[in-house]
Structures are given as C-alpha cells and as structure tokens.
Amino acid sequence: MVHDPNVKPEDLRKIRARTLVIAGTKDMIKRSHTELIARSIKDAELVFLEGDHFIANKRAEAFNGVVERFLQYTNL
Numbered sequence: 001m002v003h004d005p006n007v008k009p010e011d012l013r014k015i016r017a018r019t020l021v022i023a024g025t026k027d028m029i030k031r032s033h034t035e036l037i038a039r040s041i042k043d044a045e046l047v048f049l050e051g052d053h054f055i056a057n058k059r060a061e062a063f064n065g066v067v068e069r070f071l072q073y074t075n076l
Helices: 032-038 061-074
Strands: 020-024 043-049
Touching: 020 032, 020 061, 032 043, 043 061
Parallel strands: 020 043
Antiparallel strands: none
16 A cells, blocks of 8 residues: 555546545655546545644544535535
C-alpha cells in the first residue's frame, strides 16, 4: 500500500459515481498515488487536509466538514 498502490488507472476509469478522494498532507500513501487515483476517476474531487493518514480520526471536524460539503453538493 505504501510503495505500490496496486490500483490500475483503467479500473478506476470505470467508476461513474461522484467520488471524493481525501488524504493527509503527511499521509503514508504517496501524494503521487493519491493524485493518480483522483485523476483516473472522472470528475473526482481531491482534497488534502493537513495531517497524516489518520486525519478522519485526528481531525474529525475538518474531515467531516469536507465530506459534508461534498455530500451536499452531490445531492443537489
């Protein structure tokens, strides 16, 4: 997971749902891998929050705010 994302861009291109890709600025997953995932999913939204891989737990308010805004926009 850390060194090789094992995610094929061609598989990600099959995703048709609006997608939020969210990661920490100091995540254990390489930024380039996270960006590849977001780029490969049509119209995916990419957000980096200050923090590590565990931002959902450590920065719950900020993480939940991003998710809530995404869901509100998605359900218009």
